[in-house]
Amino acid sequence: MSDVTVLTRLFETISSRKGGDPDSSYTAKLFHKGRTAIAQKVGEEAVEVNIAALAEGPDALAAESADLIYHLMVLWADADITPDQVWSELQKREGVSGIEEKRARGEL
Numbered sequence: 001m002s003d004v005t006v007l008t009r010l011f012e013t014i015s016s017r018k019g020g021d022p023d024s025s026y027t028a029k030l031f032h033k034g035r036t037a038i039a040q041k042v043g044e045e046a047v048e049v050n051i052a053a054l055a056e057g058p059d060a061l062a063a064e065s066a067d068l069i070y071h072l073m074v075l076w077a078d079a080d081i082t083p084d085q086v087w088s089e090l091q092k093r094e095g096v097s098g099i100e101e102k103r104a105r106g107e108l
Contacts (some may be wrong), residue, residue: 007069007083010070010073011076011077011082012081013027014027014073014077016029016079019031023057027067027074029076030074031077032073035075035079036077038071038074039075041071041074042068042071042072042075045064045067045068045071045072046068048064048068049061049067049068051064
């Protein structure tokens with residue numbers, strides 16, 4: 001089983017919850033709350049990843065990373081972005097120096 005397959009299935013499940021009953025699905029509840037709440041949740045999860053990386057063990061870091069990926073995918077689905085779009089962007093950057101890539105985006 002491919003890791004990408006797991007992510008694809010997760011995204012499909014998340015997407016299927018759009019418009020669902022917020023009383024019966026946590027994902028549907030996130031969609032119901034709107035993009036601002038979803039983005040805030042992504043931020044909270046990112047902080048929890050940082051805390052786990054600095055103060056907890058690898059199991060906690062893995063668990064928090066899974067939470068972050070899930071919430072990020074909810075945000076993608078809400079914004080009508082597919083994982084393939086993200087993978088395509090990563091492929092464009094493959095083999096490009098991080099410094100060169102940031103310079104091209106005007107971040108350096």
